[in-house]
Amino acid sequence: MAMPLSLNQPSSAAPFEPGALPVTDSLEILMIEDSSATSELLLLFLRHHGHHVLAAMDGEDGLGFLLSKRYDVLLLDFHLPKMNGVEVLLEYKRQRGTNDMPLLIGMTGDIEGLMAHAESSQHFDRILGKPFYPQQLISILGSARPNRKMQGFAQVEANAPFTVNTISDLPEPTNDSDRRKSDRIPVTNAPTKITLTTGETHHCMIKDVSMGAAALEVSVKPEIGERVTVGRTSACVIRHTNDGIVVQWIQ
Structure with a gap:
């Protein structure tokens, strides 16, 4: 039975089949999402799959939780009250640096807006368009492992079905800053x-x-x-x- 996280279904998502989901380790996940319906569905689904999930409804509370302990995965909506998703990440990095970062998954219902401000995507390891099927998120989490620093998620996920190595015409980066700008951020849905x-x-x-x-x-x-x-x-x-x-x- 299909179970999208909205009344509108993604145009190309496969039906939800529990038996088809990959087995993942139990992860410490922080979700910052201001839609109560989306948050409640994801909480139920992720906890059902054995993950430990804490949820916040705005950027300020989410930043406080993010600074309070170490998480394996951060699910972060782009558009949030008080602080948006990018502001949350920038403040976190300002206080804690970039070592031992969680897997950063940005969620947005405004894909066209993201394209208009493509620099925002560079703060994340993965972009997930809303509405989406929980199966799509679980597939992404299959590449994450608890208590392990994620480096270059696009490379970690190189053999996963969502990854397409296509942007190879861009100049080879010459320093860390250029390398980050050239990173390909996989986008789902x-x-x-x-x-x-x-x-x-x-x-x-x-x-x-x-x-x-x-x-x-x-x-x-x-x-x-x-x-x-x-x-x-x-x-x-x-x-x-x-x-x-x-x-x-x-x-």
Whole structure:
């Protein structure tokens, strides 16, 4: 039986089948989510799978919990009262640094807004578009392990079904700052639209993002160099892939 975390179902998610879920270790999870319906469903589901979960409804309370102990996973909504998700992470890093960070999963119902501000995604290891099926979250958690520092989640998850190594045209980073900017952040359940120069509009799925580019699964393949609009963000096609294209954001 399918169980999306909303009345609206993701367009390409598989039905929820408990027997198909991967086995995960018990994780210490902090969830900062201001939707009580989403929070209650996730609490029930994650605890049913043996995880220890603490929930906060706004950014200030969430930051306090985050600073109080060590967590394996942080589920963090982008849009929160008092402090948004990015502000929570920046303040946490200011106080505690970046060593021994939890696995950072950003949740958002505004994928097009995320594309318009792609720098926000770089603070996370994974982006999860809402609404989503709990099965999708459990699949992501299958790569996490308790009490273990996560380094480069995109690389940790390289053999997982959601990962697509597509943004390889970008320059090789020369320092830590450049390397972070070039990181590909895997994105799950992120449908949007691409508009061509002809005015044609097609549905597409964002597969991964970086500060400079994004990989899209789409049925059409515009010419290399063609300008397109992804959601409401201008971009240029820089590569064709087996299942779509790679675009670079136009500043």
